[in-house]
Amino acid sequence: MKKKELILFDFDGVIIDGMNEYWHSSLLACKYYLNSKDICSNINTNLKISNVFISLRPWIKYGWEMVIITHEIIKKNNPLTDKNKNSFVANYENNCAKIIKKNSWDSKNLQKSLDRARELQISDNFDQWISLHKPFIEVVKFIKDAEKNGFQIGIITTKGKLFTQKILENIDINPDYLYGYESGSKTEIIANLINDYKIIGFLEDRLKTLLNVVNNSQTSTLPCYLADWGYLKENDRNNLPKTIKLLKLNDLNNRLANFA
Numbered sequence: 001m002k003k004k005e006l007i008l009f010d011f012d013g014v015i016i017d018g019m020n021e022y023w024h025s026s027l028l029a030c031k032y033y034l035n036s037k038d039i040c041s042n043i044n045t046n047l048k049i050s051n052v053f054i055s056l057r058p059w060i061k062y063g064w065e066m067v068i069i070t071h072e073i074i075k076k077n078n079p080l081t082d083k084n085k086n087s088f089v090a091n092y093e094n095n096c097a098k099i100i101k102k103n104s105w106d107s108k109n110l111q112k113s114l115d116r117a118r119e120l121q122i123s124d125n126f127d128q129w130i131s132l133h134k135p136f137i138e139v140v141k142f143i144k145d146a147e148k149n150g151f152q153i154g155i156i157t158t159k160g161k162l163f164t165q166k167i168l169e170n171i172d173i174n175p176d177y178l179y180g181y182e183s184g185s186k187t188e189i190i191a192n193l194i195n196d197y198k199i200i201g202f203l204e205d206r207l208k209t210l211l212n213v214v215n216n217s218q219t220s221t222l223p224c225y226l227a228d229w230g231y232l233k234e235n236d237r238n239n240l241p242k243t244i245k246l247l248k249l250n251d252l253n254n255r256l257a258n259f260a
């Protein structure tokens with residue numbers, strides 16, 4: 001039997017620009033759940049989004065890293081600033097690990113603090129929380145057109161599944177598959193899907209994630225696309241391997257014609 005055709009999407013930076021929400025929810029997590037002596041307890045949760053936070057977003061893989069970065073930006077002494085951010089990202093993973101160790105945190109609890117900050121907003125003021133997310137309308141249209149053309153849609157994100165679902169409902173997208181951080185690594189999820197579907201594309205804005213996919217023997221033949229409109233590092237677009245194509249927002253519709 002012919003396998004059904006499936007298109008896979010990352011969520012943050014591909015379907016949605018949630019930058020304002022990442023910052024706001026991380027501030028709330030710091031204020032209510034972090035219990036850090038390095039930050040004031042009366043954090044202004046309406047604080048304007050930090051440019052340092054925006055410029056570090058391309059390095060972030062999991063939500064809990066946003067909480068750490070926000071903590072470093074707003075803390076009292078030696079905060080993370082425009083001046084020292086380059087040395088921070090030069091050793092990004094080690095620096096995150098050091099902060100966790102110094103504060104005796106763990107990534108699971110940090111993630112929980114972010115999830116709780118989101119739950120709080122959903123129960124207190126859902127409309128305001130939703131309004132912090134800006135969908136990429138071209139991508140939303142692309143997904144709807146793809147569905148009409150008989151393609152199955154899968155979304156694989158490192159966000160919590162429940163939160164992703166609420167945002168997707170709001171933009172009227174109902175994917176055939178939705179995997180959150182609870183489901184394991186993206187490469188593992190894709191390796192499982194490959195058995196049952198003909199996957200015709202994976203759109204993702206984190207180059208490292210795409211490299212993991214193309215370097216894994218089970219998923220190496222997957223057509224991978226780096227979303228040019230997402231949270232990319234300055235050099236991500238240069239020297240891409242042949243197996244990863246840079247996809248521009250304006251080229252999305254042509255791409256669907258090529259798929260079909």
Ligand SMILES: [Mg+2]
Nearest residue numbers: 010012013205
């Ligand atoms: Mg992303």
